[in-house]
Amino acid sequence: MTNAAPQTPLRVALLGCGVVGSEVARVITQQSEDLTARIGRPLELTGIAVRRTGIERPGLDPALFTTDAESLVARDDVDLVVELIGGIEPARSLILTALRGGASVVTANKALLAEDGATLFAAAEQAGVDLYFEASVAGAIPIIRPLRESLVGDEITAVMGIVNGTTNFILDKMHTESAGFDDVLAEAQSLGYAEADPTADVEGFDAAAKAAILASLAFHSRVTAADVHREGITEISQSDVAAAEAMDCTVKALAICRLEPGEDGEQTISVRTHPAMIPNSHPLASVGGAYNAVFVESRNAGRLMFYGPGAGGAPTASAVLGDLVTVARNRVRGAAGPGESNYAQRPVVPIGQVATRYFLSLEVNDQAGVLAEIANCFATHQVSVQTLRQESSPRPGREGARLVVVTHTADDAALSATVAALRELPVVHEVLSVMRVEGE
Amino acid sequence: MTNAAPQTPLRVALLGCGVVGSEVARVITQQSEDLTARIGRPLELTGIAVRRTGIERPGLDPALFTTDAESLVARDDVDLVVELIGGIEPARSLILTALRGGASVVTANKALLAEDGATLFAAAEQAGVDLYFEASVAGAIPIIRPLRESLVGDEITAVMGIVNGTTNFILDKMHTESAGFDDVLAEAQSLGYAEADPTADVEGFDAAAKAAILASLAFHSRVTAADVHREGITEISQSDVAAAEAMDCTVKALAICRLEPGEDGEQTISVRTHPAMIPNSHPLASVGGAYNAVFVESRNAGRLMFYGPGAGGAPTASAVLGDLVTVARNRVRGAAGPGESNYAQRPVVPIGQVATRYFLSLEVNDQAGVLAEIANCFATHQVSVQTLRQESSPRPGREGARLVVVTHTADDAALSATVAALRELPVVHEVLSVMRVEGE
Numbered sequence: 015m016t017n018a019a020p021q022t023p024l025r026v027a028l029l030g031c032g033v034v035g036s037e038v039a040r041v042i043t044q045q046s047e048d049l050t051a052r053i054g055r056p057l058e059l060t061g062i063a064v065r066r067t068g069i070e071r072p073g074l075d076p077a078l079f080t081t082d083a084e085s086l087v088a089r090d091d092v093d094l095v096v097e098l099i100g101g102i103e104p105a106r107s108l109i110l111t112a113l114r115g116g117a118s119v120v121t122a123n124k125a126l127l128a129e130d131g132a133t134l135f136a137a138a139e140q141a142g143v144d145l146y147f148e149a150s151v152a153g154a155i156p157i158i159r160p161l162r163e164s165l166v167g168d169e170i171t172a173v174m175g176i177v178n179g180t181t182n183f184i185l186d187k188m189h190t191e192s193a194g195f196d197d198v199l200a201e202a203q204s205l206g207y208a209e210a211d212p213t214a215d216v217e218g219f220d221a222a223a224k225a226a227i228l229a230s231l232a233f234h235s236r237v238t239a240a241d242v243h244r245e246g247i248t249e250i251s252q253s254d255v256a257a258a259e260a261m262d263c264t265v266k267a268l269a270i271c272r273l274e275p276g277e278d279g280e281q282t283i284s285v286r287t288h289p290a291m292i293p294n295s296h297p298l299a300s301v302g303g304a305y306n307a308v309f310v311e312s313r314n315a316g317r318l319m320f321y322g323p324g325a326g327g328a329p330t331a332s333a334v335l336g337d338l339v340t341v342a343r344n345r346v347r348g349a350a351g352p353g354e355s356n357y358a359q360r361p362v363v364p365i366g367q368v369a370t371r372y373f374l375s376l377e378v379n380d381q382a383g384v385l386a387e388i389a390n391c392f393a394t395h396q397v398s399v400q401t402l403r404q405e406s407s408p409r410p411g412r413e414g415a416r417l418v419v420v421t422h423t424a425d426d427a428a429l430s431a432t433v434a435a436l437r438e439l440p441v442v443h444e445v446l447s448v449m450r451v452e453g454e
Numbered sequence: 455m456t457n458a459a460p461q462t463p464l465r466v467a468l469l470g471c472g473v474v475g476s477e478v479a480r481v482i483t484q485q486s487e488d489l490t491a492r493i494g495r496p497l498e499l500t501g502i503a504v505r506r507t508g509i510e511r512p513g514l515d516p517a518l519f520t521t522d523a524e525s526l527v528a529r530d531d532v533d534l535v536v537e538l539i540g541g542i543e544p545a546r547s548l549i550l551t552a553l554r555g556g557a558s559v560v561t562a563n564k565a566l567l568a569e570d571g572a573t574l575f576a577a578a579e580q581a582g583v584d585l586y587f588e589a590s591v592a593g594a595i596p597i598i599r600p601l602r603e604s605l606v607g608d609e610i611t612a613v614m615g616i617v618n619g620t621t622n623f624i625l626d627k628m629h630t631e632s633a634g635f636d637d638v639l640a641e642a643q644s645l646g647y648a649e650a651d652p653t654a655d656v657e658g659f660d661a662a663a664k665a666a667i668l669a670s671l672a673f674h675s676r677v678t679a680a681d682v683h684r685e686g687i688t689e690i691s692q693s694d695v696a697a698a699e700a701m702d703c704t705v706k707a708l709a710i711c712r713l714e715p716g717e718d719g720e721q722t723i724s725v726r727t728h729p730a731m732i733p734n735s736h737p738l739a740s741v742g743g744a745y746n747a748v749f750v751e752s753r754n755a756g757r758l759m760f761y762g763p764g765a766g767g768a769p770t771a772s773a774v775l776g777d778l779v780t781v782a783r784n785r786v787r788g789a790a791g792p793g794e795s796n797y798a799q800r801p802v803v804p805i806g807q808v809a810t811r812y813f814l815s816l817e818v819n820d821q822a823g824v825l826a827e828i829a830n831c832f833a834t835h836q837v838s839v840q841t842l843r844q845e846s847s848p849r850p851g852r853e854g855a856r857l858v859v860v861t862h863t864a865d866d867a868a869l870s871a872t873v874a875a876l877r878e879l880p881v882v883h884e885v886l887s888v889m890r891v892e893g894e
Contacts, residue, residue, distance in 0.1 A: 037754065041607065051797035052606055052674070148604060154755035156596070156604035164588060164596035166492055167481065167775025234492070297761065314477070314772035315594035315762060321737065322758035332754035335607025340792075349789025352780075357491035 023058035024342050027086050027117075029108060030098035031064050031071065031079075033327030034122065034149070038096060038334050039074055053342040057094075061086045063108075087112040093345055096334060097121040102129060113137040113145065118341040118350075120334055122149035128223035128239040131230065135354035144344055144351050146337035151224045152177050152306040154329030155322040156336075161231040161310070162352050168312040170232040173271040174453065175308035176301050177224040179324040180215035181247050181267040183207045183304050185289070188255045189264060195250055207304055217246035221269045221287040228308070229271035229285045234358040237271075237285055243365035245288035254289075254447045257375055257418070263291040264299040268452060274363055283360045284368040291373055292453035299453075309453075366427030371400070371451040373420050376436065377443040380415040384441050388417060391439060395432040398422040414443050420451065463498035464782050467526050467557075469548060470538035471504050471511065471519075473767030474562065474589075478536060478774050479514055493782045497534075501526045527552040533785055536774060537561040542569060553577040553585065558781040558790075560774055562589035568663035568679040571670065575794035584784055584791050586777035591664045592617050592746040594769030595762040596776075601671040601750070602792050609753040610672040613711040614893065617664040619744035619764040620655035621687050621707040623647045625729070626742050628695045629704060635690055647744055657686035658707070661727040665709035668748070669725045672711055674798040677725055683805035685728035694729075694887045697815055697858070703731040704739040708892060714803055723800045724808040731813055732893035739893075749893075806867030811840070811891040813860050816876065817883040820855040824881050828857060831879060835872040838862040854883050860891065 026042060028035055042049065042059050050056040062074070063083035071079075080086055087095055087108050095112040097119060099105050105126050109119050114137055121127070127134070127150055138145040148158045152175065161170070176182050180202060187198040199216065202208035214220045222242040229237040247267050258265045269287045276282040292299050297319050301307040306324025311317050323329040344350055378384050385402060392399050398421060405416040421429065429448075436442050466482060468475055482489065482499050490496040502514070503523035511519075520526055527535055527548050535552040537559060539545050545566050552559050554577055561567070567574070567590055578585040588598045592615065601610070616622050620642060627638040639656065642648035654660045662682040669677040687707050698705045709727045716722040732739050737759050741747040746764025751757050763769040784790055818824050825842060832839050838861060845856040861869065869888075876882050 041754075045609075048609070048674075048798075049607070052795055155758060156600040159599055159604050160596040163780050164599050164776045165772065166779045167489070167777075168772040169485075169488070312772065314481075314768040314775070316766075316769055318595060318760075318762035320758075320760055323756045326756075328754040329756055332605065332608040332752065335754070336604045337607075339606045340603050343792060344789070347790060349784070349787060352783060355492055358488075 021056065023056040024053070024093040024345060025058050025060040025091055026094045026096060026338070027060050027089070027092045027112075028062045028096045028098070029083055029087070030100070031062050032098065034330045034334065035062070035098045036071060037327050037331035038098070038338070041331065041335055043073065049339060052339050054346045055342070057338070057342060060089070060092055083108055084111065087117070088115060090115065092117050094338060094341060095119045096338060097123055098334070100125065102126055106130060106133070109134055110137050113141050113143055116141055116143060118144035118146075118345060120146045120337040120341060122147065122330060122334060124150040124220070124223040124227060125239070128226040131227070132236055132354070139353045142350055144341040146341050146351065147227070148337050149330045149333035151227055152308055152320070153322070153324040153326065154332045155306055155308065155320045155324065157228070157308045157320050158231065160320065161228065165310070165312055165315060168314045170310060170312045171273045172311040173228045173232050173308060174298065175228065175269050176266055176298055176306050177269045177308065177324065178215055178221045178267060179304035179306060180208045180212065181221070182301065182306070184216070185247060185250065185265050185267060186302050188250065188252065189259070192252060194252050195248060216248050218244040218267070218287045221267060225269035225271055225285050225287050228269065229283055230356070232271055233273060233283050233360050234355045235283060235360040236356045237283065237362060241285055241362040243286035243288070243368070247289045250289050251447070254449060257373065257447055258291045258449070261291060261373065262294050263451070264294055265289055265449070266292055266298060270452065274368070276363070281360050282363045284363050286365060286368065288450060290450040290452040296453040366430070367425055369423045369425050371421055371423055371454065372429050373418070373447070373449045373451050374433070374445065375447045376417045376419070376445055377414050378417055379441045379443070380413070381441075384415070385417070387439065387441055388419070388436070391435050392419070392421070392432055395428050395435065397424040397428050397432050416446070461496065463496040464493070464533040464785060465498050465500040465531050466534045466536060466778070467500050467529070467532045467552075468502045468536045468538070469523055469527070470540070471502050472538065474770045474774065475502070475538045476511060477767050477771035478538070478778070481771065481775055483513065489779060492779050494786045495782070497778070497782060500529070500532055523548055524551065527557070528555060530555065532557050534778060534781060535559045536778060537563055538774070540565065542566055546570060546573070549574055550577050553581050553583055556581055556583060558584035558785060560586045560777040560781060562587065562770060562774060564590040564660070564663040564667060565679070568666040571667070572676055572794065579793045582790055584781040586781050586791065587667070588777050589770045589773035591667055592748055592760070593762065593764040593766065594772045595746055595748065595760050595764065597668070597748045597760050598671065600760065601668065605750070605752055605755060608755050610750060611713045611753060612751040613668045613672050613748060614738065615668065615709050615748035616706055616738055616741050616746050617709045617748065617764065618655055618661045618707055619746060620648045620652065621661070622741065622746070623744050624656070625687060625690065625705050625707060628690070628692065629699070632692060634692050635688060656688050658684040658727045661707060661709045665711055665725050665727050668709065669711035669723055670796070673713060673723050673800050674795045675723060675800040676796045677723065677802060681725055681802040683726035683728070683808070687729045690729050691887070694889060697813065697887055698731045698889070701731060701813065702734050703891070704734055705729055705889070706732055706738060710892065714808070716803070721800050722803045724803050726805060726808065728890060730890040730892040736893040806870070807865055809863045809865050811861055811863055811894065812869050813858070813887070813889045813891050814873070814885065815887040816857045816859070816885055817854050818857055819881040819883070820853070821881070824855070825857070827879065827881055828859070828876070831875050832859070832861070832872055835868050835875065837864040837868050837872050856886070
């Protein structure tokens, strides 16, 4: 830890210099007066670790660049390390070296935090330094600090967010352009909103990592990505979107963390990410394009929402720089911010025990007694039906009638068993759509 | 400062025990296990200063209560003071005594912070203790911490918020029930949403104090309530509301803090609170009832919005308790959070130099040449007109035609001069409505 005169700079090592890293480097070098005034001491960029040197990076001294990240973080004159390379290794080893060497770390690495945050927090705690990660969830939107600090005197009961801009963009387009998933994905890729390999986004891995981080903070428990029930949006069809619209709802890919009333009064947690229908009257329904928003419910504060750009170089850099100034201020004051809070150790319940409402649409024989048979199937599995409605018009080119069912709250396991049983019924041609209904 | 064993409690003095204070006291006494786990040491309620003792307060030991606030804050065994009595004195003296004695202070006192925050911050800085005030603006919504910390590495360019639930409730009702100001105010009073003396809310004093606090934090400058241009909502008529609706807008009472491009590249600040028309497509337009929302624009993060309950005992207590846990954690770690940041010292420009768009409606002679005469009056005062439209139907019982004018961006001074000149024109019967148009 540096204890030095006001003008001795705090030395910053940057790992990664893509769109976020170069914006962070630009602000550190070009807005140094403001940063110095806000921190109380200047920041000095000591080195930037990249995969390949020799690439022209305007405004940045070529001498700063190195491909030897390990040596950079091991230098004993580095006070602050900003990790923007992502992924598990070598990011974890580099962060651990930095923390153990007495540097505070700012990271945007959701995958690493969701897989092995505990190891990082322990290293930071032991060294008495900071580990900050506002940019890991929902880009520029301040959500980590509000959960860790602003709401720390309250009991958070639910966090529900649109935390992946790519899937929000795709679902939004499926609504506004009545287009299919594949076409919209191709459009998102050509616009740069989706990666060439879109798996992390469309299969929900990115959202699952963020859900794990949010749940850990909200519920003072250790939750990893492996604890998160994950469903992607690749199965969402134009008919699902049309069905949602007919219900005055919108399909959104959500990350949902909820405090559940467990048995014997013991509280448990549910954590999941999946597409769901939400009523258009819900504030999250109108979050469009690549925007993110996180909805928080707590005992005393009630319902809060945080909204803003969820990705992009400049917004993510804003979150990184806010953390960088904060940990630098802490360094100047010889202090450290909050560490891990996992005292509650609430267990994560299996998805089968998580209760939500469900929407189903079925194609069935158009004959007397079918409704009763369907209703009976739900009843047998203890799933209570709120509405069961026959659509006036059958699908073009198909025989039979279309039924729409909305259930009351039901356990996922009971609903799954119901769907399996419906598929076995001779009167059911096809189960067209099964989707959770959230936000009511 | 207390440096003691993990189980030695941090001692809390509470000033005020109304709806917020009693909720804070309840959580401290009834949720002590959670708070202890989050802080690392227990909190102990040492005393509660009230105006009158002897009132039954369920769940709280009567021995805690005292009418002698001065002696309570002067006790050398008090670590943390929560000030919830409001107003300038005795709150200021009590807070200063507490800070100088080495206690950290949490306050919801917007009026005091907006009048004399500088004195409080200086005392906190000198004693090396914390002054936290999340509850002073927008109730439970985390906005102070995001401005002070999350966005501290960014350049905030504008903060625009609905920060007064009472006026938002009244304006909302004027829209939804087509009712007049006086009737809705009476309804708000009977529902407890407005005080018997509603001046602080409806004349904008409350919003002005909050605007001063927001501007100080956003722009790293010292802004007091006296710097804030303030207009209340008492002059808003049903015809203003109808005119806004005809423009697909909503009338909202806004607090607006903006970074202005000054002469010679020097940046200045505008700070004001007034009713304004905002387009229904703007996220603030749909913030209804007693809810608050704050919209923040910054260079890198882009557009962020924070939304939630702006008042009430439980939400305000949530914000106070979040601060209390934070300053208690700092105390345990021997640290202190951020102090005042006023290095930029940007001057506040007079309202006359602040440019916005304006909506006007006029009743004029229904004769040839009037439009040209009106247009000429705007041109003479260098106010550029975007649309000038004659309403099809005159007002019932009135002669003459009604004109609606929307200007391009114009200085307040130029617009005021235009309105004065319009009033002198023989063809103008009456200037019915003049309102700013914001959020475009």
